[in-house]
Amino acid sequence: MALKYSRQRELIKDFLRERRDHPTADIVYRNVRLLNPNISLGTVYRNLALLTDRGEIRRLRLGDGTDHFDADISPHYHFICNKCGCVQDLQMDGMADIPDVDSLHFKGKITGRMTYFYGLCEQCCQNSGD
């Protein structure tokens, strides 16, 4: 499955790289369309799936009903604000803090894990007149 150049895919990658807020497919679509008004939603979905499969971007399934995408594929965690729904990166003192697979009494083989943190973001903490 050789990859051929496509302007659309480049625009999608570029957009994703300059965003730190983990946009959804629809947000990618709406923004890329500003630069290429003819692009279709289907193309955006296809390319996001393709890039995810190739490991060039990361798909975040945050459980809010719609997938988010992150051009930063380095190991890091994500925080989701329960109030405003924003998604932020979390920096930890080494990812080693995360539960050790060995401590699990499990007969199968664990090859990966996914962790998300939830709470109130800094902004929403301040406007606490909830």
Add this chain to the structure above:
Amino acid sequence: MALKYSRQRELIKDFLRERRDHPTADIVYRNVRLLNPNISLGTVYRNLALLTDRGEIRRLRLGDGTDHFDADISPHYHFICNKCGCVQDLQMDGMADIPDVDSLHFKGKITGRMTYFYGLCEQCCQNSGD
């Protein structure tokens, strides 16, 4: 919002309590319908949402496109098999192993986290003729 008795809701709770495999709404529907052929999918969804909101059951967003439900609301982790898609409970040596929120350089307030483990279940490990 005072809660009134409903046979349908009881059936749903009963079914969920006797299952350890974290069924989806549709599976709940199909099974409860055996006892109450008139129940509708909408009612199942409404009650699952209601019970989730009240904390009587847990909703699992595993990222496989459909939500799963768990009557066991005690703290424990879940494992999802990448091959057969089954969902299993994980027992750890105390949940304390999980990343300490204090180790996060984060200005907001973290109130919860969600962790899922992925890999091959025991069954699928054996039938390794993948």
Add this chain to the structure above:
DNA sequence: TTCCTTGCAAATCGTTTGCATAATG
């Protein structure tokens, strides 16, 4: 009688897909 709950069907939402056309190598 009040109002929570239901069954049913239509509606929504996010995402995928078929197909004919356009662009790349």
Add this chain to the structure above:
DNA sequence: CATTATGCAAACGATTTGCAAGGAA
């Protein structure tokens, strides 16, 4: 020319919702 990618619209699967009727307090 062979192949991959695109735009468009229709199709999809999961979940939600409006509404009139039913059941519980």
